[in-house]
Amino acid sequence: MPAGAGVEEGRQxxxxxxxxxxxxxxxxxxxxxxxxxxxxxxxEMSLIMFREGRRINEVMKPIVDKMSNADVRDLAQYFAGQTMAPPARKPDAEVAARGREITEKNNCVQCHGPRLTGQQHIPRLAGQHKEYLLAQLKGFKAAKRADFDGTMTSAAQALSADQLDLVADYLSTLSPP
Ligand code: HEC
Ligand code: HEC
Structure with a gap:
């Protein structure tokens, strides 16, 4: 299959x-x-985890139920190729400094990348909605959002509720490179 062959299918x-x-x-x-x-x-990994019921979400469940592996591949290729919009808010200097410190001290950057844009099976956090990030972090901390290999469930344990809020706020204001 030539490179990009799934993109048009993905768009549809x-x-x-x-x-x-x-x-x-x-x-x-x-x-x-x-x-x-x-x-x-x-x-790809997220869609498969929803489909297998390992990542549980009532809204996504009916959408992935009848998805074939080819659908998963086409959709992943299409969305990975789209450009992320710039963040809606500007960072507050103090939140940014404290948020950066948390992501460095807790090795978030080791996995999510130096600019927190993700890699391979690890998601981009930079510029994601704060509400969404915070909900996921609370879910990991409470062991309610199952994750691929358990690393996030353990990474979230180290952070207090205040730190989770701060880090979600900081991440949501980061621009794509
Ligand atoms: C009715 C609303 C709705 C529709 C339609 C929908 N989604 Fe979702 N999607 C969600 C919600 C809500 C979540 C967050 C689930 C959670 O909190 O775990 C989500 C999560 C995801 C995620 C995980 C993202 C992340 O950063 O963890 C992916 C990937 C995804 N959706 C892909 C798709 C694709 C591809 C389609 C179309 C085939 C689709 N979704 C259609 C509501 C929707
Ligand atoms: C050892 C590697 C590793 C470390 C360290 C790590 N993460 Fe993750 N993170 C992951 C992986 C892998 C996923 C995807 C989990 C899944 O969906 O199964 C993830 C998912 C997430 C998500 C969900 C995003 C989404 O779009 O659904 C957030 C938020 C997150 N990480 C924040 C953090 C923060 C904040 C830190 C530092 C405190 C951190 N991570 C440290 C590997 C890591």
Whole structure:
């Protein structure tokens, strides 16, 4: 299959995602994650985890139920190729300094990348909605959001509720490179 062959199929299949994730994967609603520019492998893994019921979400469940592996590949390729919109808010200097310190001290950058833009099966955090990030971090800390290999459930344990809020705020204001 030539490179990019799935993109047109992905664009058509992505019509089913527009209502929540936005026309190009940049969602307007803070409860819905933006998926534009996420690593292809992370999108594939997420869809498969929803489909297998390992990551439990009532909204995504009916959407992935009948998805074939080819659908998963096409959709992941399409959204990974979209450009993430710039963050809606500017960073506050103090929040930015404290948020950066937390991500460095807790090794978030080791996995999510020096600019927190994700890699392979690890998601981009930079520029994601604060509400969404905070909900996921609380979910990991409470062991309610199952994760691929358990590393996030343990990474979230080290942070207090205040630190989770601070880090989610900071991450949401980071611009894409
Ligand atoms: C009715 C709204 C809705 C529709 C339609 C929808 N999604 Fe979602 N999606 C969500 C919600 C809500 C979440 C967050 C779930 C959670 O909190 O775990 C999500 C999460 C995701 C995630 C995980 C993102 C992350 O950063 O963890 C991916 C990938 C995804 N959706 C892809 C898709 C694709 C591809 C489609 C279209 C085939 C689609 N979604 C259609 C609501 C929707
Ligand atoms: C050892 C590697 C590793 C470390 C360290 C790590 N993460 Fe993660 N993180 C992951 C992986 C892998 C996922 C995807 C989990 C999944 O969906 O199964 C993830 C997912 C997330 C998500 C969910 C995003 C989304 O779009 O759904 C957030 C938020 C997050 N990490 C924040 C952090 C923060 C903040 C830190 C530092 C305190 C951190 N991570 C440290 C590997 C790591």
């Amino acid at each position: 299949k992505a019509q089913a995602c527009v209502a929540c994730h936005g026309p190009d994967g940049n969602s307007q609603a803070p409860a819905f994650p933006s998926i534009a520019g996420q690593p292809r492998q992370f999108i």
